Amino acid sequence: MPVVTRFAPSPTGYLHIGGARTALYSWLYAQKTGGSFVLRIEDTDRERSTDEAVAAIVDAMDWLDLPAEGPATYQTQRFDRYGQVIEQLLAEGKAYRCYSTAEEVEAMREAARAAGEKPKYDGTWRPMPGKTLPEIPAGRDPVIRFATPLDGHTVIPDLVKGDITIANSELDDLIIARADGTPTYNFCVVVDDMDMGITHVIRGDDHVNNTPRQINILKALVGDEGDLPVYAHVPMILGADGKRLSKRHGAVGVMTFREQGFLPSALLNYLVRLGWAHGDQEIFTRAEMIEHFDIENVQGGASTFDPEKLTWVNQEHIKMAAPDTLAGELAWHLARHDIHDVPAPRLAQIAAVQQGRCKLMTEMAEGSLFLFAAPDEYAAKAVKKHIKADTPAVLADVHDRLAALDTWDAETLGDAVRGVAETREIGMGKVAQPIRIALTGGPVSPSIDDTLVLLGREATLARLNTAVDVFSA
Template sequence: MTITTRFAPSPTGYLHIGGARTALYSWLHAKASGGRFVLRIEDTDRERSTDEAVQAILDAMEWLDLEHDGEIYYQTKRFDRYAEVIDWLLAEGKAYRCYSTAEEVEAMREAARAKGEKPKYDGTWRPMPGKTLPEPPEGVDPVIRFATPLDGETVIHDMVKGDITISNTELDDLVIARADGTPTYNFCVVVDDMDMAISHIIRGDDHVNNTPRQINILKALIGDFAELPVYAHVPMILGADGKRLSKRHGAVGVMRYREEGYLPGALLNYLVRLGWAHGDQEIFTREQMLEHFDIEHVQGGASTFDPDKLLWVNQEHLKMAAPEDLVGELRWHLARLGIEDVDDTRLAEIAAIQKGRCKTVLEMAEQTLFVFQPVTEYEPKAVKKHVKAATPDLLAQVRDGLAKLDEWTGEAASAVVKQVSADNEVGMGKVAQPIRIAVTGGPVSPSIDDTLVLLGRDETLARLDAAVAAFASEPG
């Protein structure tokens, strides 16, 4: 059997952290076995579904590189198929038309509650042997209800929670088509999973209550002895306060994490560990996740989202990344900061120098702006602290030494700075910090040799010339 999983988000908002983890688990389970991963957009809620939300989901899946197999399925394009299946269920006596109004159904439920029974529809319009149905009222469009088995049990074979058994007497005759003919969620999902040959359904445990209803509908379609999908209901993610993850905990759209400078591989690494472990290993490449992940080892309890841990994971991924692999994200962030048309070689050079000292790609981009933007002013506090009467002369000596270099390398530039420091019998800080302020405008940058290499010979000399003039007229 080919393992086929699916990720089926509703486009009523962004793709959040919980959804991304579900998508990842589904993708890993399929791809680790050479199976198929299906992407399905469950957009039947037309009041809340938007094209913008669909695009946000697609953008997030592309950024995370959770590539789906085959076409993307949209439920709104499958209404003819759903109607066909409903007609078949009606013809087979496995579904029926119900003319009870919403008010009447609620009254049935209230009556059941009053008797201490489970509140549900009482089957007024369900055909039964020897039963005479009421006359259909005029002017009332019926809903279509599925005829749920009246006895027996439904067993969910769950890879995370173990077997879950539900008595069918606990279940309603579910509405599978509304009075206007539109199919309902629980019905569409079953037809989709059947048509797409989904073998394993991995989703949040908020769907556990839906599963027995969906299993009964699927059995009605494929028979009691056909093979059912295997289920895995993944526990929810909580905030540090133990409450369900919300925006204040970090439950923002996946693309917000890109905006904040996280790497897609780092985010996936963090998400895979929210409920699953492989020994004590914390950092995983995509290849390692595919090698080691096992859905049956996902824990049954809820996981806690820790933003600090995510930041640490991201920093570790930055450190181990090849510079050329950071070029795409660095380019994206620099463009958002107004810096464009930088070639790949230059970006890789920047990434090589900055990746070990930054926690995010956004930080890397921001701390690289000095390379592309001219220094128009110097940070006053830095000037006051580090620029002294002797500074212009020291900078002029550095400038002259750098101008004579045959090769523009970090080692050669560092040697010039050390020589000026030694010749003038002053500490390195008396020379290095003024250089940093001169060429970046402030007291923070990579090491002096890296800073000068990034700037290049001509730009470094020009900025030192400007600083010598500025500091000579207003020495610190």
Template structure:
């Protein structure tokens, strides 16, 4: 039997962190087992589902590169199939018409709560019996599933172990509303059955739905998939992760400069572990993942840890991979890379210093764009009249270089220090500010090598003009 999992979000909002982790676990299990992964859009909530949310979910899945083998399927395109099964259940007396108006059901629930009882639909309640008896052919009705009254529902959750629910705790849930639309708990069963889903990985908020769904599977004679319910994700403060904790949309993490590989590595560790290992390649995740190793306890989101991971991937990932995702941020900052060094070379040089792609994009700017002003504090400290001689000598030497290499530029700086009997800082820092416009950068010789001879010469001349003006105004 082919293992088949699915991710089935409701398009009522963006793809959030909890949903992304569920998708990842489902995707990893399918890949680990050599199976297939299905994407299904559960859009039966017609009032709240939007095309914008569908687009956001797809964009998030594509950015994370959680590619699906089938789909996306849309529940709104399968209403004929759901109605066909509803009619089958009605014919087999496994479902029935209920004519009780909502107002009457609300009244009964209030009575139940006042009496200290669990509020639930009771087909044997005198008022319910009376309402159904008084109905005519024109009366509006919904369709309810005839849930078993005796026995228990037992399932072996792959994360939580054995779960047992008495059927007496479950009422006859609605499977088709008065307006003719099918309900979530029913559609999910038909979809998973038709699509051959073997394992359902989802959040723990669905645990209460599972026994209801199992009873529908069994009424249809359909195979019951295995279930795995993931614990919730908490914020840094221990409360349930929400918008107030900052970025909760997957695409917000892209906007804030995270690599998808870093976010995936972080998400997989939010509830799953393999010894003390922290860093996992995607292939390692696939090879090592198992549902039994997922914790049943809630996990706390730690932004500092995610930043650390992001820095690790910026430093160690293939520069081509980093460049692919850096390009979006360069475009956002209107930094054209047409005139300058290879972006991958800049990443190799600057990446180690950056926690996010936003920082990396900003630190890359001076390699591709000229500037008209120096950082005020750095210029005040290092572009002083005392630096003039060193910059003039450095300019003459770099202008005379025939081979523009990091090694030759390092030698030039050393020669200037030796000839003027100055320490490296007295030469390197003015050069750094001249070439980059700021007071911090990687090794100045490596920076100059990438910036290029023409730009270096022009910028050192601009720095000397700045010093001359400063002298004139003093």
């Protein structure tokens, strides 16, 4: 049977990195096995689900480039189907109407606790042979409960944790439809997985308690001999303090990592290694992840999120990237500085010069701003340190030498600048640093010849003239 995996987020907020890792593992396993990966939006919680959250999830999946097969499925568009299956279960005696109020159910649970038993619904409205049900309360709409098997065990076939066995006596008769008729999460998931032919459910281990309930409902629908998914419950991601990753650890939505300057390839590389390894290899291309990944090799213990390690991985991905592949991200970051419509070849040229210097794409963008606007002012500390009485004359010499050049390439420009230093018998730094300040406003830029190449003849000569005037005043 072909592998079919799914990613099924609830659109109640942004896509966090735990969800992104789950999506990645599901996508990789499908790619590895030649199967399919589908996206399902579990939006039945209408009070908390928002269109903005749906858009945030879709945008994050697009940025990470984890494409699903076909359009996303939305649970709210499948209510008719859920209603059909509920009616089927009722007709087969596998579900029943329950008229107990929430307060009454809580009282049942308190009584069970007091008796030292598992706190759960006591089955008041569950039909049983020879049992007389209470009189139906007037004007009260029932919930629909699934009739969980009363004995036996449910086995979860788990590729990460190993088989997990749960006694059915530990499980409640789960509500599968609320009093207003809307289906519940655990029920919708089962119907969706059945209809979509999901063969492998890869998700966080916070769902382990849901799984035996879902398996029992699925067995009621497909029979004991029917196909059930294989499960892989992935351990959670922890902060440095050993507690579950949260906002206090800097846990943010996936798109915030883009804003911070991370590449999608680097974030995926880092996430795949949070719980999985291939020898000692740390840096993976997408092709290498697909080639080597196997869900059965995911470790059973929790992983710790390390921002410094992520930054290192990002730096490695920036360094090894083809410049033209960085152009899109660089354009996105420049747009945040209100710089738009830069041609792709120009962006690739900038990236080629900057990529060996940057840990983050934000640094690349910020380090490139000088290319798009002359400095409004010069850094005071840099001026004090590097601008001397003879600087205007030095810069004037540089201007004249550069203006006389027939070609504008790195080697020729570098020779011209060195020629000024040699003629004046001064160190290269006493020429290069004033040039940097004149062109960028500060003392930091790529190598001086690369800086001149990127800036171009016209802008370079104009900025040198301006600096000569300013520093002569």
